Amino acid sequence: MSSDVIFNVVLPIFLFVVAGYLFRIVGKFDRSESGNLIGYAMKVAIPSMIIVALANEPVADYVPYVKFFFTFLVITTIIFLAALACAKIFGMPWLEGAYFSATCSLSNTCMIALPILVMLLGRPGAVYGILGVVNLIIGLQVMSFIYDFHHGAADQSLTKNVLKSIWSAARQPYFVAMIIGVVISITGWKLPGTIDTTLNLFGATVAPVALFAVGIDLDFSVFRKHVVPVLGATVFKLILMPILAWFGCQWIGLDPTATVAVVLCSSVAAAKCQYGVAKQKNVYVEPTAAIVACTTVLSIITLAIVIIQLNEMHPEVFQMEKTFHHFHHGHHAVPGS
DSSP: OHHHHIIIIIHHHHHHHHHHHHHHHTTSSOTHHHHHHHHHIIIIIHHHHHHHHHHTSOGGGOHHHHHHHHHHHHHHHHHHHHHHHHHHHTTOOHHHHHHHHHHHHOBOIIIIIHHHHHHHHSHHHHHHHHHHHHHHHHHHHHHHHHHHHHHOOTTSOHHHHHHHHHHHHHTSHHHHHHHHHHHHHHHTOOOOHHHHHHHHHHHHTHHHHHHHHHHHTOOOTTTGGGHHHHHHHHIIIIIIHHHHHHHHHHHHTOOHHHHHHHHHHHHSOBOHHHHHHHHHHTSSHHHHHHHHHHHHHHHHHHHHHHHHHHHHHOTTTOOHHHHTTGGGSSSSOOTTO
16 A cells, blocks of 8 residues: 555655756746746635535534644744754854744645645645644744844834735735635535536645646756755754654654654645745745755655554555545546546
C-alpha cells in the first residue's frame, strides 16, 4: 500500500513540479508566467474546492477539523519560536531571523499538502488541507505585522495597519469561499448538480496548475550562496517539524485521520507564499528562495518516508483506492465516470 501511495500520489505530485521546471528550461514558459498560474489556483481552483468540501460536510462533523487546526497551529508556532531562538544564538538581526523562522515553520499547504490530502483522504482531506491553508494565511499575516511593527513610522497606528491587513485577507476569494461553504452547510442546502460538478472540476486543477507553477519558478542558482540557512531550515522544516507533529498528536490524542493530516502538513516544503512576502517586503529574499527550492526537492524523499511510516501505523486511513478519484465520485458524479 505504501508503494501505491508513493508511486500514484507523491511522485506524480512532484513530477508536476519537474515538468514546470523543464518547460521553463526549454523556453516554453518563463518565470513571470508562474504568478498568473498561481493566481488562477488561489482565486479560482482553491475557492471552488473550498465551497464544495465545506458545503457537503455537515456542521456536526466539524469538531475533528477544529482539533486539527489548533494542533497544527501550535506545532507551527513552536517550530517558529525554536528557529527564531536558534537564529538569535547565531547573531541574526530580529527581522531577518523572523523571516528565516517563517521558512522553517510555514508549510506549502496550498500547493503541495492540500492536493496530496485530497488524493489520499478524499473530501475530509480537502477540509484538512483548506484549514492548513488558513494556518499558512495566518502565518503570512503575522510576518506582515512583524515587518510593519519593525518599520512603522512614529505617526502610524499599528492597530490600524493590523485591521487593514485583516480586512484585506477577509476579502480574498478563499475566505469568501469558506463563508459560502459554511453557510450552505449550516442551511442544509445542496448545490445543484451542474454547479457541484463544475466546482469539482475547477478544484481538480489545483494540483497540476499550482505545482506546475512552482516548478516554473524554481531557482537553484542561489544554493551555493546560502548553504547554512538552507541546511538549518531543512532540519527544522523537514525533520524536526514532522517529528514534533507526530508526538504532539499522540500527546493530544488526535484521531488517526487528523493525525495523518497534521503530520503530512508538517512534512511538506517551506511555503512558496512566504517567498512572495519576503520579496514584497525586500527582507531575506535570496535565502528564502533557496530554502523554498531546496525543501521542495528534498521533501520528495521525506514525504515518502513519512507516508510509509504513517501507513504502517494507521493503515485504515489510507483508503486510496476509494478516494484517489475523489473529484469524479463526489456527491454528484461526473457523467460517464
